[in-house]
Amino acid sequence: MSDAVASPAALRSLADAQPVPFWLDDPAHRPTARPALVGEERCDLLVVGGGYSGLWTALLAKERDPRRDVVLVESEEVGWAASGRNGGFCAASLTHGFGNGLARWPDEIAQLERLGQRNLDAIEEAVARYDLDCDFERTGEISVATEPHQVAELEEWAHEARERGVGEGLTFLDESALRAEVDSPTFLAGLWDRTGVAMLNPARMAWGLKRACEQAGVRVYEHTPATRLETRGAEVAAATPYGRVRARHVALGTNAFPSLLRRVRPFVVPVYDYALMTEPLSDEQHAALGWHNRQGLGDSANHFHYFRITPDKRVLWGGYDVLYHYGSRISREYHQRPETFAKLAQHFFRCFPQLEGLRFSHRWGGAIDTCSRFSPFFGTAMEGRVSYALGYTGLGVGATRFGAEVMLDLLAGRGTERTALEMVRKKPLPFPPEPVRWAGIGITQWSLARSDAQAGRRNLWLKAMDKVGMGFDS
Numbered sequence: 299m300s301d302a303v304a305s306p307a308a309l310r311s312l313a314d315a316q317p318v319p320f321w322l323d324d325p326a327h328r329p330t331a332r333p334a335l336v337g338e339e340r341c342d343l344l345v346v347g348g349g350y351s352g353l354w355t356a357l358l359a360k361e362r363d364p365r366r367d368v369v370l371v372e373s374e375e376v377g378w379a380a381s382g383r384n385g386g387f388c389a390a391s392l393t394h395g396f397g398n399g400l401a402r403w404p405d406e407i408a409q410l411e412r413l414g415q416r417n418l419d420a421i422e423e424a425v426a427r428y429d430l431d432c433d434f435e436r437t438g439e440i441s442v443a444t445e446p447h448q449v450a451e452l453e454e455w456a457h458e459a460r461e462r463g464v465g466e467g468l469t470f471l472d473e474s475a476l477r478a479e480v481d482s483p484t485f486l487a488g489l490w491d492r493t494g495v496a497m498l499n500p501a502r503m504a505w506g507l508k509r510a511c512e513q514a515g516v517r518v519y520e521h522t523p524a525t526r527l528e529t530r531g532a533e534v535a536a537a538t539p540y541g542r543v544r545a546r547h548v549a550l551g552t553n554a555f556p557s558l559l560r561r562v563r564p565f566v567v568p569v570y571d572y573a574l575m576t577e578p579l580s581d582e583q584h585a586a587l588g589w590h591n592r593q594g595l596g597d598s599a600n601h602f603h604y605f606r607i608t609p610d611k612r613v614l615w616g617g618y619d620v621l622y623h624y625g626s627r628i629s630r631e632y633h634q635r636p637e638t639f640a641k642l643a644q645h646f647f648r649c650f651p652q653l654e655g656l657r658f659s660h661r662w663g664g665a666i667d668t669c670s671r672f673s674p675f676f677g678t679a680m681e682g683r684v685s686y687a688l689g690y691t692g693l694g695v696g697a698t699r700f701g702a703e704v705m706l707d708l709l710a711g712r713g714t715e716r717t718a719l720e721m722v723r724k725k726p727l728p729f730p731p732e733p734v735r736w737a738g739i740g741i742t743q744w745s746l747a748r749s750d751a752q753a754g755r756r757n758l759w760l761k762a763m764d765k766v767g768m769g770f771d772s
Contacts, residue, residue, distance in 0.1 A: 304640035311643050311657050312574075317634050319383045320575040320614070320660040321501035327431070329505050331375050335519040336540045341369040343709075344536055344545035345516075346524045346558065348372025349381035350694060351551030351687060353507035354702035357424075359549075360514040362706065368516045369543055371536070373523035373555075377504025380553060380694070383664040385573065385604050385616055387439065387594045388503075388695040390418040390494040393721070394672040395693075396459055402671055402767070403721055410721065411464040415494065417700045422496065428513075430506030432498045433609050439495035439594040440471070440479065440488040447754045448598040452489040467493035480589045482649050490593065497594055497606055500695060527558045527684065534683050547709045549702075550686040553694070554667035555628065559679050559686065564728035565669050566688050567735070568628050572638045572663040573616030574646070575608075576656050584611055586652040600746035603645060612659070615646045620743075624736045633663045666692045670768045671726040673697075676704050685709050689726065727768050 316323065343359050343366060345352045356370045392414045393399025393407075400407050425434045443449040452470065459465030469490040471479065476488040512518055519538075526537040527548065536543045536558075550558060554568040579587065589607050596604040596617075603617040619638040623629075639661045647654060669675060669689030674697060678685050685708040687701030694701075704722055707714045716722060729735045745759045756764070 304644040305647075307654065308643040308647055309640060311647070312639055312661065313657070315574065315639070315658040315661040317661055319501075319662040319664070320612075321386070321499055322378065322382045323660065324501060327502055327505060329376075329508060332518045332520045334521040334540060335371060335538050335543065338541055339369055339517070339543045340367075341517075341543065341545045342367040342547065343369070344534070344543050344548045345370040345551065346536065346548065347551030347553065348374075348376035348504075348508070348518070348520065349379055349551060349553060350504065350507070350698040351553060351690075351701055352549070353381075353504060353511060354699045355549045355551060355705055356511045356516045357507060357514060358699075358702050359706055360511070360516060364514070368511075369519070369545070370511065370516055371519045371522040371524055371538060371543065373521070375520050376508045376518070377501050379555075380664055380666050381504045382501040383573075383662060384500050384692070384695060385594070385606060385614055386498050386500045386695070387604065387606065387693075388418065388421060388434075388496040388498050389439070389693055390414040390696060391693065392417070392673065392697050392700055394691055396464070397455055398672055400458060402673075403719075406720055408462050408464055409715075410719070413700065413716070414696075418494065418496065418696055421696060421699055424510075428506065428510040430503060430510070432500075432503040432506055434496055434498045434503075435592060436493070436496040437592045437594065438467070438490055438492040439596065440476070440490045442476070442485055442595055442597045443487040444484045444597050444599070445753065446486065449487040451598060451754070452487060456489055467491055478588065479591060479593065480595060481587060481652070483651065484649050495594055496696075497592065498695070499608075503695075524558060527680070529680055529683070534680055546683070548680075548684045549705045549709065550684065551698075551702075553688060553690065554665040556626075557686065557688070559684065561679070562677070562686060562688065563626075564731070565675065565726060566667050567622060567626050567669075567729055567739070568665040569668055570621045570623070570632045570635070570663050571616065571666055571692060572619060572635060572642065573614060573661075574639060574642050574658045575660040576613045576615070576653075577659045579611040579613070579653070579656070583653055583656065587650065599750045601750055603642075603649075613646075613650075613653075615642060618642060618645065622736070622739045625732055626735075628665050632665070634661070635663060638663070666690070668692070669726045670729060673721070674701050675725045676701065676708065676722050677725065678708050682709070682711060727766065
């Protein structure tokens with residue numbers, strides 16, 4: 299979709315939108331914040347970060363050994379960052395989609411797909427076992443073609459998946475079949491992954507995991523940033539503003555925020571993603587739209603949109619612009635970007651003209667972590683006492699549980715099917731230092747936009763990035 303100036307009608311649709319994430323604007327379900335850590339704590343395992351990555355690590359550690367003493371510290375409140383601001387797409391893919399995984403790990407792709415499906419099954423089981431009130435619905439997701447060349451790409455992915463024995467849940471939809479599911483004049487075809495994606499309420503998922511952790515005996519401290527790690531004999535000490543935690547092992551789930559391990563920082567850049575949420579649809583609007591099977595959707599451009607419908611018939615519409623700020627800067631001032639919201643509103647009504655007059659209730663943005671291979675990487679430090687998993691690139695709602703398993707495997711020092719994966723054993727290429735980093739990301743973004751405008755043709759820059767395994771996801 300082009301970046302044409304937003305129409306007056308599109309701008310009016312934003313007039314009453316609240317500048318807060320829809321999912322977090324939920325006082326009826328938001329749990330009480332836990333006090334900050336004051337003084338000194340000791341534990342077997344310290345988990346740093348109260349998003350999905352940290353929450354799953356703490357909970358799975360207790361599942362593996364209920365006697366294990368676990369502490370979790372979070373700099374703000376559990377789920378306040380990417381875990382509470384995302385679109386609520388819980389995907390089985392561990393590799394940021396089948397295509398990316400096939401390009402990077404062709405010999406492991408069938409195994410990675412199988413492990414991903416097993417991981418999603420385990421999340422569904424945990425939702426039931428811990429009674430996580432998060433509107434979990436295993437609806438699948440449709441990848442949508444809005445340009446002719448994308449139709450052929452979807453057909454090719456479906457064929458390749460079936461050739462490798464992992465395409466059982468895929469259904470190719472021609473234009474009429476797709477528009478019978480969700481009606482848009484921009485839709486040309488779709489690939490429905492019926493089993494590999496669930497929709498959920500991301501903030502309630504995080505809050506439910508927090509409750510499950512505490513019921514399992516995890517001690518949770520909020521408003522407690524860990525500021526420094528250092529070894530203390532056989533332990534690792536984590537400094538906090540009002541105290542310290544001494545632990546045998548530490549798992550880092552800091553994602554987009556600067557790692558406590560400086561050597562890891564060049565592998566991750568924070569980028570800002572944006573989303574809108576509509577007011578609830580009327581019965582007439584819902585009938586005009588269809589969408590009765592409630593799948594998640596995403597278009598197939600480099601600069602893509604992701605969209606889904608909520609249980610109360612709101613439509614979330616996000617993506618397209620993804621912004622990097624010089625020096626990998628993270629700031630609350632980037633959570634709001636009027637020009638991006640205007641662009642998103644314009645694109646929304648071009649996709650769904652039958653919803654003209656609908657208004658948006660919420661607008662927000664936030665930082666996600668990305669790495670040069672667009673999918674997580676793993677490692678240890680401090681003689682194996684510290685583990686980390688980073689680089690989820692916006693697809694961490696499901697994959698963070700797998701990452702938590704890997705971190706715990708690495709801390710245990712034992713080989714598993716997970717730790718034997720090339721994906722786990724090898725790291726992506728680091729990003730170059732500034733100003734080369736900023737310039738390279740800018741050139742890549744410009745090239746991706748040109749590729750979208752030129753039927754998917756990739757210029758020499760993108761081909762060079764592909765060849766060296768370096769890139770920047772939109």
